Amino acid sequence: MTDDTRPVWVLGGGGVAGIAWEVGILAGLADEGITVAPEAVLLGTSAGAVVGAQIASGTPLPELYERQRQGVPHETGPALGLLTLLRLARAQLFARSPEQAARRLGRLALAAPIDDPSRQRRIAEARLPDHDWKDADLRVTAVDVESGVLRLFTRHDGVPLVDAVAASCAMPQSAAPVAIDGRRYMDGGMRSSLNLDLAPGNGPVIALAPSTAAIGPWARIEKQRAALDESRPVELLLRDTASKNAQGTSVTDRSVVPALVAAGREQGRREAARVAAALGATSPS
Numbered sequence: 001m002t003d004d005t006r007p008v009w010v011l012g013g014g015g016v017a018g019i020a021w022e023v024g025i026l027a028g029l030a031d032e033g034i035t036v037a038p039e040a041v042l043l044g045t046s047a048g049a050v051v052g053a054q055i056a057s058g059t060p061l062p063e064l065y066e067r068q069r070q071g072v073p074h075e076t077g078p079a080l081g082l083l084t085l086l087r088l089a090r091a092q093l094f095a096r097s098p099e100q101a102a103r104r105l106g107r108l109a110l111a112a113p114i115d116d117p118s119r120q121r122r123i124a125e126a127r128l129p130d131h132d133w134k135d136a137d138l139r140v141t142a143v144d145v146e147s148g149v150l151r152l153f154t155r156h157d158g159v160p161l162v163d164a165v166a167a168s169c170a171m172p173q174s175a176a177p178v179a180i181d182g183r184r185y186m187d188g189g190m191r192s193s194l195n196l197d198l199a200p201g202n203g204p205v206i207a208l209a210p211s212t213a214a215i216g217p218w219a220r221i222e223k224q225r226a227a228l229d230e231s232r233p234v235e236l237l238l239r240d241t242a243s244k245n246a247q248g249t250s251v252t253d254r255s256v257v258p259a260l261v262a263a264g265r266e267q268g269r270r271e272a273a274r275v276a277a278a279l280g281a282t283s284p285s
Contacts, residue, residue, distance in 0.1 A: 049168035057128065121163070
């Protein structure tokens with residue numbers, strides 16, 4: 001298998017709930033014999049960056065599943081209030097590009113008073129079973145708060161894994177931006193909750209999208225799918241009814257995690273056939 005035809009797993013953002021659902025999906029797929037190949041590319045945004053790093057660590061899926069099933073007391077982030085959500089939405093109005101929208105969101109991120117700026121890194125440490133980059137091709141998205149430009153962190157950048165993942169999860173108004181290489185970064189979801197259009201190569205793509213929220217037209221999943229070769233095998237997994245019911249209305253509610261990871265596992269089992277078909281397909285080189 002050449003680099004260009006490697007499978008790509010795109011893992012989207014969705015808060016604490018997104019982590020639980022994605023781990024559940026992967027556990028359910030594994031129950032049916034479908035696992036992330038060692039040569040696969042892992043492209044993670046926010047919650048997906050956490051899950052990608054967990055998978056890349058080599059930690060067995062049953063262990064990752066059990067960590068979620070037992071609950072996640074280290075998750076302490078409060079839900080965003082209505083006023084904060086309105087500020088974030090207003091910042092995105094009439095933006096003409098993802099960079100322009102991100103710069104506006106970045107100003108909100110820098111202006112927000114955060115009681116404990118180090119909390120974001122401590123949570124990232126608790127989420128990850130291993131704090132070192134491994135050989136897996138993991139790519140973590142984050143957005144520069146000043147330029148609005150997306151950056152992909154990899155093991156070749158010399159950036160601590162915990163910092164990269166913490167940056168990818170640094171939601172404006174909720175967490176302080178993370179300083180890396182003299183720049184400050186926020187949640188990779190401030191470009192797109194999925195960043196499907198960044199899937200490299202032309203191999204099959206399996207995309208897990210716990211959230212379909214779009215910051216702007218460029219972030220809509222259908223538009224991002226259209227940016228990829230139309231002949232390329234792409235399988236998109238969204239939350240089913242049972243997973244939506246298990247999650248409820250808040251992506252930051254840690255109390256729903258045990259039920260949600262179980263619902264995700266059942267969904268993963270049901271989705272296995274179409275995922276296997278996509279992974280077994282080939283696209284023209």
